[in-house]
Amino acid sequence: MTNKSYELTDPSSGTRTALPVRSPTVGPDVIDIGALYREQGIFTYDPGFASTASCESAITYIDGDNGVLLYRGYPVEQLAEHSSFIEVAYLLLRGELPGAEQHAEFERSIRLHTMINETLLRFFNGFHYNAHPMAMVSGVVASMSAFYHDTTDITNPEHTEIFSHRIIAKLPTIAAAAYKHSIGQPFVYPQNHLDYCSNMLHMFFAVPAEPYEVNPVAARALDLLFILHADHEQNCSTSTVRLAGSSGTNPYSAIAAGISALWGPAHGGANEAVLAMLNRIGKPEHIPKFIDKAKDRDDPFRLMGFGHRVYKNFDPRAKLIRKMCHEVLEELGGRDEPLFELAMRLEEIALKDDYFVEKKLYPNVDFYSGIIYKALGIPVSMFTVMFAIARTVGWVAHWKEMNNDPGGRIGRPRQLYTGPAQRDYVSVEKR
Numbered sequence: 537m538t539n540k541s542y543e544l545t546d547p548s549s550g551t552r553t554a555l556p557v558r559s560p561t562v563g564p565d566v567i568d569i570g571a572l573y574r575e576q577g578i579f580t581y582d583p584g585f586a587s588t589a590s591c592e593s594a595i596t597y598i599d600g601d602n603g604v605l606l607y608r609g610y611p612v613e614q615l616a617e618h619s620s621f622i623e624v625a626y627l628l629l630r631g632e633l634p635g636a637e638q639h640a641e642f643e644r645s646i647r648l649h650t651m652i653n654e655t656l657l658r659f660f661n662g663f664h665y666n667a668h669p670m671a672m673v674s675g676v677v678a679s680m681s682a683f684y685h686d687t688t689d690i691t692n693p694e695h696t697e698i699f700s701h702r703i704i705a706k707l708p709t710i711a712a713a714a715y716k717h718s719i720g721q722p723f724v725y726p727q728n729h730l731d732y733c734s735n736m737l738h739m740f741f742a743v744p745a746e747p748y749e750v751n752p753v754a755a756r757a758l759d760l761l762f763i764l765h766a767d768h769e770q771n772c773s774t775s776t777v778r779l780a781g782s783s784g785t786n787p788y789s790a791i792a793a794g795i796s797a798l799w800g801p802a803h804g805g806a807n808e809a810v811l812a813m814l815n816r817i818g819k820p821e822h823i824p825k826f827i828d829k830a831k832d833r834d835d836p837f838r839l840m841g842f843g844h845r846v847y848k849n850f851d852p853r854a855k856l857i858r859k860m861c862h863e864v865l866e867e868l869g870g871r872d873e874p875l876f877e878l879a880m881r882l883e884e885i886a887l888k889d890d891y892f893v894e895k896k897l898y899p900n901v902d903f904y905s906g907i908i909y910k911a912l913g914i915p916v917s918m919f920t921v922m923f924a925i926a927r928t929v930g931w932v933a934h935w936k937e938m939n940n941d942p943g944g945r946i947g948r949p950r951q952l953y954t955g956p957a958q959r960d961y962v963s964v965e966k967r
């Protein structure tokens with residue numbers, strides 16, 4: 537708390553309320569309006585939470601004007617260059633980078649939890665082959681509480697620890713099962729001598745009839761993408777996990793709620809939508825027509841992969857992914873070079889356009905990530921699942937932080953009611 541405060545005076549009664557100001561480690565001050573309703577009987581109104589801090593958090597910091605993203609204080613660029621997804625997961629969950637022994641012990645625990653209950657596998661047979669993988673994955677994750685019910689006491693730190701390792705370790709296995717089901721191939725079991733991303737690629741692309749070598753370039757690219765997607769403070773899906781979790785619900789259900797929120801095209805579903813958009817544009821000469829559509833207020837079309845609620849200068853993740861695109865396409869044989877060329881041309885044209893400049897719309901993390909996933913052979917319908925695997929780490933870190941918050945209460949927003957005032961029931965003959 538600072539010694540600053542804002543004062544709000546009720547114009548009719550003259551009641552004054554001092555609203556204390558809290559200062560974060562970095563970033564803008566926050567006015568604590570907790571006493572407002574109690575003292576003045578009014579609510580605040582902020583649709584989309586554009587000016588509202590919903591909680592206190594020590595995990596991730598974003599400076600949207602300067603394109604800064606820090607995980608536990610470490611710039612994402614440094615983590616992308618020097619760290620690994622598993623190390624970043626440890627950092628996000630526990631607050632500090634692990635020592636060598638802690639790292640080895642954490643990684644070992646994740647590796648040992650990769651298998652899923654065999655009965656859970658049978659769930660996939662209940663889905664039609666062309667069910668969207670996000671639908672299958674959110675359904676199966678929600679059902680995990682029925683299989684791992686022995687460790688869902690959210691007040692027990694040991695249970696919380698096992699839950700967090702299980703969900704992080706098993707999500708790639710569940711994703712791979714959804715993929716194999718959709719293409720009619722047999723499920724491939726995890727190989728625990730492989731690292732996290734290699735294991736995932738193996739489960740996706742190996743078949744029992746053939747030997748399969750994971751391409752280390754592909755595994756490293758995936759690891760980098762996962763680092764960049766691991767957390768992003770109070771975004772839509774993370775806030776959903778917190779809100780669902782605030783009721784004390786089963787942690788698997790809270791994560792399943794986050795997966796559902798991520799699916800939307802305004803959030804994680806944008807990576808799939810970008811590919812669809814690029815395919816629809818087709819050729820560089822069609823770009824101006826689509827730019828005009830995106831600017832037309834009467835046309836619902838938006839440039840997918842452009843714009844962000846917080847980043848108003850550039851998205852640091854997009855910068856890193858763009859660079860990675862060059863490297864990956866070069867090393868993997870440039871299978872999707874024309875798509876990448878088209879994306880770069882679209883970016884170039886949009887960034888010079890007054891509409892995009894004035895509204896500060898820049899490419900976001902999803903603009904180029906789909907091109908890399910495609911180059912790795914991952915089908916378009918699985919893109920958002922990839923995002924979900926990485927973001928699970930952030931969801932779990934926030935869920936844990938929320939649970940350990942001594943001032944934590946159930947999330948329960950209020951509203952500005954615009955429906956009819958009280959009225960009397962009218963019998964059907966008189967309506």
Ligand code: CMC
Nearest residue numbers: 801802803804806830838839840841842843844845895900
């Ligand atoms: N194309 C065209 N116009 C846009 C776009 C776009 N991609 N994004 C925003 N605008 C315009 C919008 O029409 C509005 O104009 P006006 O002020 O005239 O009404 C203005 O810019 C502000 O947009 P907003 O929708 O109020 O901004 P928001 O902060 O509520 O939404 C967003 C942010 C990311 C949902 C939005 O920019 C968008 O829909 N982008 C495309 C989808 C996308 O790429 N999503 C991925 C986000 S990053 C990864 C993640 O979060 O998972």
